[in-house]
Amino acid sequence: MSDKVALITGITGQDGAYLAKFLLEKGYKVFGVYRRVSSPNFWRLQTLGIYEKVHLISGDMTDMASLLEALTVAQPSEVYNLAAQSFVGASFEKPLMTADVDGIGTTRLLEAIRILDPKIKFYQASSSEIYGNAKSNELPINEETPKRPASPYAAAKLYSYNVVRIYRESYGLYAANGILFNHESPLRGLEFVTRKVTNAVAKISLGLVQELNMGNLEARRDWGYAPEYVEAMWLILQHSEAEDFVIATGVSHSVQDFVEAAFNVMKLDWKTFVKTNTRFFRPLDVNHLIGDTSKAKRILGWQAQTDTQSLVRLMVEADHRCWQRYLQGQTFPWDAPNYPSETMISRKGLMA
Numbered sequence: 001m002s003d004k005v006a007l008i009t010g011i012t013g014q015d016g017a018y019l020a021k022f023l024l025e026k027g028y029k030v031f032g033v034y035r036r037v038s039s040p041n042f043w044r045l046q047t048l049g050i051y052e053k054v055h056l057i058s059g060d061m062t063d064m065a066s067l068l069e070a071l072t073v074a075q076p077s078e079v080y081n082l083a084a085q086s087f088v089g090a091s092f093e094k095p096l097m098t099a100d101v102d103g104i105g106t107t108r109l110l111e112a113i114r115i116l117d118p119k120i121k122f123y124q125a126s127s128s129e130i131y132g133n134a135k136s137n138e139l140p141i142n143e144e145t146p147k148r149p150a151s152p153y154a155a156a157k158l159y160s161y162n163v164v165r166i167y168r169e170s171y172g173l174y175a176a177n178g179i180l181f182n183h184e185s186p187l188r189g190l191e192f193v194t195r196k197v198t199n200a201v202a203k204i205s206l207g208l209v210q211e212l213n214m215g216n217l218e219a220r221r222d223w224g225y226a227p228e229y230v231e232a233m234w235l236i237l238q239h240s241e242a243e244d245f246v247i248a249t250g251v252s253h254s255v256q257d258f259v260e261a262a263f264n265v266m267k268l269d270w271k272t273f274v275k276t277n278t279r280f281f282r283p284l285d286v287n288h289l290i291g292d293t294s295k296a297k298r299i300l301g302w303q304a305q306t307d308t309q310s311l312v313r314l315m316v317e318a319d320h321r322c323w324q325r326y327l328q329g330q331t332f333p334w335d336a337p338n339y340p341s342e343t344m345i346s347r348k349g350l351m352a
Contacts, residue, residue: 007076009033009061009109010083011054014187015125017044019080019230020054026234031074033059033067033083044187061105067112071120078237080123081109084157087191088129091153102156103163110167110175121174121237124164128181128222128248128289129154140292143179143246150286165244174242178233181248181291184311185226186318193255194223194315197262202319204273205266206327211273215280217256220288222248225306235300248291249304261309265316 006023010016011032020030034041036058045051057073059066061083071079084102085091091098106124113120131141132148149155161177168175188195193214200212224247232247253261263270296302 003077004028005031005074005076006078006080007031007033007070007074008080008082009059009070010081010125011056012041012044013082013086014044014185014189014226015183015230015233016080016082017048017050017187018185018227019082019233020045021048021050022227022230022234024050024053029055031055031057031070031076033057033070035060035083047187061101061108064108064112067109068116071112071116075117076120078121078123079109079113080125080233080237081106082125084125085153087189088151088153090191091151091156095152098152099156099159102153103159106160107163110163110173114167114171114173118171118173121242122164122167122176123233123237124160124175124177125233126161126164126177126179126244127154127157128179128246128291129286130158130161130179131286131289133287134289139288140248140250140290141246142292143244143295154286161244168242174237176236176239176242177244178236179244179246179291180229180232181222181224181246181289183224183226183229183247184315186315187226188315194258195319197259198312198315199319201262201266201268201316202323205268205320206323208323208327211275212259213275213277213280214255214259215277216285217259217274217276218254218287219285220252220254220290221258222250222252222290223258223308223311224249224304225311228304228306232296232300232302235296235302239300243299245296245300246291246293247296247302248293249308250291250293251308252288252290253308258308258312261312262316265313266320 006028008016012034023030032054057070059070085098130147130149132150138145149158164175164177167173184194203209260270
């Protein structure tokens with residue numbers, strides 16, 4: 001078996017696609033577990049030009065048999081568990097499904113590894129949401145900061161965080177958590193506030209819509225660039241020992257700061273177009289997340305390179321290009337009324 005074989009769950013998501021591309025460039029053979037749905041969701045892999053280069057396996061984090069089969073087929077040396085119901089807001093609407101996929105699903109995968117091949121290195125995509133509302137004297141957040149989850153999503157992720165530690169200490173598995181703070185890109189889903197903002201700004205600038213409805217503008221987040229964060233995932237599994245690491249930029253901005261920066265890219269006054277709508281407020285929100293990455297920098301040699309202003313600009317410009325092409329009849333943005341078939345996505349492409 002090659003020592004460069006990776007299995008990625010959640011390969012069709014933002015992080016899964018970027019990680020697959022990164023590992024392919026490192027010479028890995030890459031397998032990916034994806035959940036079979038009625039409408040194909042491979043556009044990110046196609047956008048990055050790697051759809052034909054990865055080996056896709058249908059599976060589900062709620063189905064132990066499919067996870068055992070994926071491991072048997074791939075025979076990986078590294079497993080990256082990125083599969084999740086990853087939208088905090090949706091976890092309040094679907095708390096049981098979120099707990100099953102994001103929490104128990106990790107246990108199923110770890111148990112499958114323990115049974116089949118305990119030498120496999122395992123990476124768990126943890127989240128800054130597990131810290132909840134850290135006290136002011138606890139900021140910036142590091143690996144030892146007390147954890148107070150404030151959503152079903154965060155609670156499920158904390159369960160996974162702890163079960164990874166338990167399997168590491170109980171069975172000697174190489175199992176590590178990457179506690180990633182918010183990380184964005186043009187491949188981010190439209191349900192996330194960053195893409196919601198940049199996509200709306202692009203459409204407003206082209207006269208396609210007239211306003212943007214937002215929830216809590218005061219919440220502060222530590223936003224980084226997703227392609228840089230997948231490198232951190234890989235570095236975590238290259239370390240001599242399995243450890244947990246906070247991955248962040250160390251700088252936070254409010255949602256309002258992000259909104260203002262996005263409208264500034266198109267030279268628009270955000271106050272003219274943004275409306276606050278209480279239906280977008282969460283039942284319980286996290287006020288401030290900012291990470292301390294000193295451990296990652298010291299041990300892994302990793303630190304973020306892209307600042308928030310640059311991140312906002314590249315996302316707005318990518319969405320603007322996409323909608324310009326749509327207006328010219330050249331392509332279909334992912335929230336257009338006529339979502340393209342897999343064949344049409346492959347033929348036309350979504351982004352440059």
